[in-house]
Amino acid sequence: MPRFAQFLILLLITSAWWAVPQVQAHHGWSGNTAGEVEVTGTLVTGVSLAGAHGTLQIEDADGNVWTITLAPGPRTHRAGLRENTIPLGAEVTVIGERNENPEVYEAKVRRVIWEDQVFDVYPPR
């Protein structure tokens, strides 16, 4: 079936995209490879659960504003962290993986700590 063979070759060529090495990034955490990070700061932008992932922003003692990526909205919500749970200005500690670019104050975190409350948006297994 030569026509079908032609089609298969075409399919292989277009599928060669998969062989591009950078495609083999790790699920969603690809840009966060600078290792474990723990940041404490005051909440300057409250928790948002809209979009692909929840977010918040904290300012550390050196005045750096960190953009923190949480789990997807429903999952963060299920971990007990709602949009109005933590008031602005509160001291918050986050634990997760820092962005690979040291110029960027960004981290994707699995744990958020506020006062005596611990929110494990990605619980330890």
Next chain:
Amino acid sequence: MLELMAWLEASALANLLRGLGIWTYGLLNLGHILGVSMLFGMVLLLDLRLLGLWQRIPLAAIIGPTVPLAAIGFGLAVITGIMMLSFNTTDYHGNPFLYLKLPMVVLGMINVVVFQRFGAWQRARDGQPAAVGDQGILRLAGGLSLAIWLTVVICGRMIGYW
């Protein structure tokens, strides 16, 4: 591009969507997948037929159902895709998969518009006898279309992993 992205992110549509609750993004994602699966399923069926498979099925019988369903799937995918992008548009600035995907979508649309002007397509669609050279044109268009939409789907899936 960054200006356009910032505009979409700050648009009334984006602000409306952000206020609709925590499941909004997931539901838009669902709509996008439904649209893409419809579009790509129809494209695959039609393009494989154009490439020469299942020749005992008349081309007009395949064109009839696949083209309108592909158009509906495309519309659904475009609307939900723009909506999903609007949440954090500038986060995707410089994303190579998005930057390859968008021109590929445009190329796919151009392919449809141009190809529908060809006599070869019009004869096939209306069930008229094929002229000399028609088969080659149909096969070329089918192969081109399949390559374009496969690239679109692969790039689309990879955007979030960059």
